[in-house]
Amino acid sequence: MNNRKAILFSAPSGSGKTTIIREILKRFDCFEFSISATSRPPRQGEQDGVDYYFLSPEEFNRRVQAGDFLEWEEVYAGTCYGTLKSEIDRIWNNGHVIIFDVDVNGGMNIKKYFGTEALALFVMPPSIEVLEMRLRNRGTESEEAISKRLARSAAELKMADRFDVTILNGDLNKAVDETQRVINNYLSR
Ligand code: 5GP
Helix, strand or coil: CCCCCEEEEECCCCCCHHHHHHHHHHHCCCEEECCCEECCCCCCCCCECCCEEECCHHHHHHHHHCCCEEEEEEEECCEEEEEEHHHHHHHHHCCCEEEEEECHHHHHHHHHHHHHHEEEEEEECCCHHHHHHHHHHHCCCCHHHHHHHHHHHHHHHCCHHHCCEEEECCCHHHHHHHHHHHHHHHHCC
16 A cells, blocks of 8 residues: 555534544554644643644744645634644654544645545535534533634535545444545555
8 A cells, every 4th residue: 555645534613523533543553643733722631742733823823934834724713723744744754644634625725735645535514503513512612612613614514525525424433434435445546
């Protein structure tokens, strides 16, 4: 297998994308997660260098100016997220396939960068109502943050057809099985 491969997952916040990725990581041993940088502070339980590289807004800007990002975005007003170029070398040098977990615009930019070499997956929630319920049940976000995320999600759902494959996440087990099947296809290419 050519290991210089990359799989990217994009979805509106609350689609269950991160849960699917976590399950997929258990089923394959060739993957390594691209750790994004963010200018937001860690949530409870999040660790620097594991969940994200947590940078101050100033440090984030400095790295943007230095050209260190493959892509970056102000995903929510005042909060930036980005993929560091150094992550690609780090993971490929380890002989692993890169897994990206990024927002929809970031996903399209990464797909542009890798072209047909990368597999771009879009995780689709069964409905916007389910998305809202999942965001609320998560209990990590303020009412204002939830509203912001929902407004963004409505626009993001329209971009699903720009990705290679859409995974419908109504039933988690089925979604993970389907994702595994699609990934196996890609890896054997
Ligand atoms: P959260 O704050 O819930 O961890 O993430 C918020 C959003 O930022 C999610 O939609 C996530 O996919 C996106 N995100 C995380 N890392 C990156 C990245 O490196 N680039 C871009 N463009 N978006 C990212």
